[in-house]
Amino acid sequence: MITVAPIVNRDLRPLVDRFGRVHTNLRVSVTDRCNIRCFYCMPLENVQFKPRHEILSFEEIERFVRVAAGMGIRKIRLTGGEPLVRQDVDRLVAQLVRVPGIEDIALTTNGILLTQQAEGLKRAGLHRLNISLDTLSEERFQQIARREGIQRVLDGIAAAREAGFERIRLNAVAIRDLTEDDIVPLADFARRHGLELRFIEFMPLDGEQHWAGRQVLSGAEIRQRLEEAFGPLVPAARVNPSQPAVDFDFADGRGRIGLINPVTEPFCGDCDRLRLTAEGQIRNCLFSIEEWDARTLLRGKGTDEQLAAMIRESVGAKKAGHGIDSDEFVRPQRAMYQIGG
Ligand code: SAM
Ligand code: SF4
Numbered sequence: 001m002i003t004v005a006p007i008v009n010r011d012l013r014p015l016v017d018r019f020g021r022v023h024t025n026l027r028v029s030v031t032d033r034c035n036i037r038c039f040y041c042m043p044l045e046n047v048q049f050k051p052r053h054e055i056l057s058f059e060e061i062e063r064f065v066r067v068a069a070g071m072g073i074r075k076i077r078l079t080g081g082e083p084l085v086r087q088d089v090d091r092l093v094a095q096l097v098r099v100p101g102i103e104d105i106a107l108t109t110n111g112i113l114l115t116q117q118a119e120g121l122k123r124a125g126l127h128r129l130n131i132s133l134d135t136l137s138e139e140r141f142q143q144i145a146r147r148e149g150i151q152r153v154l155d156g157i158a159a160a161r162e163a164g165f166e167r168i169r170l171n172a173v174a175i176r177d178l179t180e181d182d183i184v185p186l187a188d189f190a191r192r193h194g195l196e197l198r199f200i201e202f203m204p205l206d207g208e209q210h211w212a213g214r215q216v217l218s219g220a221e222i223r224q225r226l227e228e229a230f231g232p233l234v235p236a237a238r239v240n241p242s243q244p245a246v247d248f249d250f251a252d253g254r255g256r257i258g259l260i261n262p263v264t265e266p267f268c269g270d271c272d273r274l275r276l277t278a279e280g281q282i283r284n285c286l287f288s289i290e291e292w293d294a295r296t297l298l299r300g301k302g303t304d305e306q307l308a309a310m311i312r313e314s315v316g317a318k319k320a321g322h323g324i325d326s327d328e329f330v331r332p333q334r335a336m337y338q339i340g341g
Contacts, residue, residue: 009067009070009071009303009304009305009307009308010305011070011071011305011308011309011312012070012071013071013312014071014072015068015071015072015073015274015311015312015315016315017284017315017316017318018316018318019269019318019320021242021269021270021271021272021318022072022272023072023073023272023273023274023315024072024073024074024075024242024272025073025074025075025077025242025272025273025274026065026068026073026075026076026077026273026274026275026276027076027077027079027273027274027275027276027340027341028061028064028065028076028077028078028079028275028276028340029078029079029080029081029083029275029276029277029278029339029340030055030061030078030079030080030081030083030086030089030092030278031055031080031081031082031083031085031086031278032049032050032055032080032081032277032278032279032337032338033049033080033081033082033085033086034080034081034082034085034110034337035082035085035110035112035113035147036082036110036112036145036146036147036149037145037146037147038110038144038145038146038173039144039146039206039208039210040144040173040175040202040205040206040211040336041205041206041207041335041336041337041341042206042207042335042336042337043207043208043335044146044208047207047337050278050279054279054295055278055279056276056278056279056280056295056298058088058091058092058095059095060280060295060298060299061092061096061276062092062095062096062099063298063304063307064276064280064294064298064307065096065099065102066099066100066304067304067307067308067311068274068311069099069100069101069102070101070308071308071311071312072101073101073102073274074101074102074103074104075102075103075104075105075106076096076102076104076105076106077105077106077107077108077130078092078093078105078106078107078108079107079108079340079341080278080337080340081278081337081340082109082110082112082113083107083108083109084109084110084112084113084114084117085113089107089117089121090117090120090121090123090124090126091124093105093107093121093124093125093126094124094125097124097125104127104128105125105126105127105128106126106127106128106129106130107121107126107128107129107130108129108130108131108132108171108341109129109130109131109132109156110131110132110145110153111131111132111133111152111153111154111156111157111160112149112152112153112156113156114129114131114153114155114156114157114159114160115152115155115156115159118156118159118160118162118163118165119159119163121163122163122164122165126165128165128167128168128169129160129165129168129169130168130169130170130171131153131156131157131160131168131169131170131171132153132170132171132172132173133153133157133170133171133172133186134172134173134174134175134179134182134186135150135172135179135182135186136150136154136182136185136186136189137150137182138150138151140178140179140182141153143178144175144178144179157170157193157195161193167196168195168196169195169196169197169198169258170186170190170195170196170197170198171198171200172186172197172198172199172200173199173200173201173202174199174200174201174202174217174222175202175215175217176214176215176216176217177215179217180217180225183199183222183225183226184225184226184229184230187226187229187230187255187257190255190257191250191254191255194255196255196256196257196258197255197256197257197258198245198257198258198259198260199219199222199257199258199259199260200260200262201216201217201218201219201260201261201262201263201264202215202216202217202263203262203263203286203324203336204324204331205286205287205331205332205334205335205336205339205341206335206336207335207336207337207338209331209335213263216263216264218261218263218264219246219259219260219261219264219265220261220264222259223248223259226257230250230251230252231250231251231252232251233248233249233250233251233257234248234249234250234251235247235248236248236249236256241270242270242271242272242273244260244262244267245258245259245260246258246259246260246261246265262322262324263324263325266321266322266324266325268285268320268321268322269320269321271285271318274311274314274315275339275340276294276340277291277334277338277339277340278340279295280293280294280295280296280298281293281294281295282294282310282311282314283314283339284314284315284317284318284319285318285319285322286322286332286336286339286341287322287323287324287329287331287332288318288319288332289330289332289333290314290317292310292311292313292314294307294310294311297310
């Protein structure tokens with residue numbers, strides 16, 4: 001039986017930064033491990049994973065989330081690495097669903113293990129699933145992921161639908177000279193299956209540090225290709241200003257496309273997100289080069305109030321934007337799988 005301890009943090013003010021952005025969204029990485037090796041995220045060889053004892057336990061994550069929820073965090077996204085390689089991640093979902101104040105729990109996965117886990121996640125109370133799918137071709141999948149697996153991903157998507165997940169979103173990273181020919185088939189697939197599809201621009205967070213600006217296939221170019229195939233895309237009403245995607249509906253009313261353009265059209269002005277890495281470091285931005293060590297508080301004699309003060313300090317230090325396009329931009333040392341996308 002899971003017991004929910006009372007929140008003893010008395011600092012219940014919302015998490016507002018110097019630019020007036022209210023933080024309601026927390027991304028929690030549950031592991032830095034993964035069962036594939038996407039080139040835009042992880043190195044192929046000699047990946048340096050954190051030893052198991054450095055990774056937060058479910059109880060430590062739950063305590064962090066309880067304190068953050070007391071300060072206005074409402075939405076949690078579990079990510080990684082690949083969250084489904086962490087044993088019993090459905091048990092964590094069940095723990096977090098009960099945290100007072102948490103209204104929405106989502107999970108981002110590469111889909112490979114979904115066939116086995118979709119039902120358990122649904123039963124545990126997971127609200128939403130994002131599944132990464134950059135291509136429908138096994139050949140291209142292997143070029144990207146450097147492992148086999150497209151059929152398992154497609155089976156995983158089907159299993160998620162059968163388990164009763166609604167509003168499943170597909171995420172596709174778009175890369176120049178590689179995935180242009182996947183744009184229209186992916187959109188077609190999403191439309192046929194009633195799934196929402198989002199294209200994400202390639203960000204400089206790859207483990208091998210080979211990113212170059214010319215590899216970014218921009219949202220504008222993707223839109224153009226889609227319009228050539230499907231006719232004009234109709235901008236959808238922006239319900240939540242802090243959502244990273246700009247959404248469009250197909251003119252025939254069948255389906256929706258989102259474009260996430262962090263490189264060519266940064267949306268930092270509306271960012272409401274905080275991050276907790278698998279080993280318990282708070283980050284106020286994907287691109288931040290500073291971290292706050294929550295694990296030391298969680299494992300030592302740190303009180304909930306000290307934890308709250310640390311969360312507030314990290315929000316207070318948040319910059320106006322990531323500055324990828326500026327000359328002063330410094331790439332974070334960590335790659336995507338070590339942060340939690
Ligand atoms: N393993 C899970 C997955 O792939 O869905 C969750 C973690 S992954 C880091 C989260 C998302 O970040 C995925 O949709 C992935 O495609 C995306 N991603 C990874 N590296 C990226 C990069 N350099 N630029 C843009 N998106 C990236
Ligand atoms: Fe693994 Fe996701 Fe990174 Fe791909 S993007 S290597 S699936 S963590």
